[in-house]
Amino acid sequence: MNWNNASQYLQVGANLGILGGLLLVSIQILDTNRIANAQFIADDLNAMKSSYELLIGEDLPQIWGKAALNSSELVVEELAVIDAFLKRQWFQSLGDQLISETGIKEYSLEDDVDEWVFSFLGNKTAITWWTDSQYGVLEEYTELRDAINNRLSVLGENHNQLHEDRLNNWFNGRDSQENINGF
Numbered sequence: 001m002n003w004n005n006a007s008q009y010l011q012v013g014a015n016l017g018i019l020g021g022l023l024l025v026s027i028q029i030l031d032t033n034r035i036a037n038a039q040f041i042a043d044d045l046n047a048m049k050s051s052y053e054l055l056i057g058e059d060l061p062q063i064w065g066k067a068a069l070n071s072s073e074l075v076v077e078e079l080a081v082i083d084a085f086l087k088r089q090w091f092q093s094l095g096d097q098l099i100s101e102t103g104i105k106e107y108s109l110e111d112d113v114d115e116w117v118f119s120f121l122g123n124k125t126a127i128t129w130w131t132d133s134q135y136g137v138l139e140e141y142t143e144l145r146d147a148i149n150n151r152l153s154v155l156g157e158n159h160n161q162l163h164e165d166r167l168n169n170w171f172n173g174r175d176s177q178e179n180i181n182g183f
Contacts, residue, residue, distance in 0.1 A: 038104040045095035052091075055084035067125040068167065074125060086129050087137055089120055094141045113147045117155070121148070122163035 063078045064085070074082075093112050100107030121130055130138075130148075138145040152159055 034102045034104060038099045038102040041095060041098045041102070045091050045098075049088050049091055049095075052084040052088035056081055056088065060085055067123045068163075070124045079125070082125055083129060086120060086126060086133075089116075090137055090140070093144055097141065097144070109144060109147060112144055113151055116144075116148050117151050117159065118162075121152070121159075122166075 059078075060081060063074070063081045066074055066078065067082055093116070096105065096107050096112070097109070099105045121127055134145070134149075155162070
């Protein structure tokens, strides 16, 4: 009789082990699906961003510098580079947010808003692009668009002044450093 009880307990233990194993396999399948989904999103957006990379080319630093100075001498080809750069960055933000929904990567909307407001939208050319794109590419990610619009609204003219002050500080700092070095 003891062997019968022991056999039954062993059978119950084996069944519980099988159930536990199936549970672990299902968790692994869910994780694999999440990872695959994140990879599909990343691959799709990377292909799109690569096409913008071709349009951006190698002249972005010089062109962005002209835009940062609010140069009125930007030509159509340079505006196309700025357009491609800002679209690439927009799709980077969208991709980061979509991948975060899979649980693979963390994403902060607030950090993205800060980056857009204080890095990308710091000149008249970029602000014009932003205004013109409200019902175009920016509709791909309305939550971020609306949060940036809200921040820009709160900052008002202080936003423009912040960027102008930053440029002036850089130039004044550079001028002072150049004088110190004798250049």
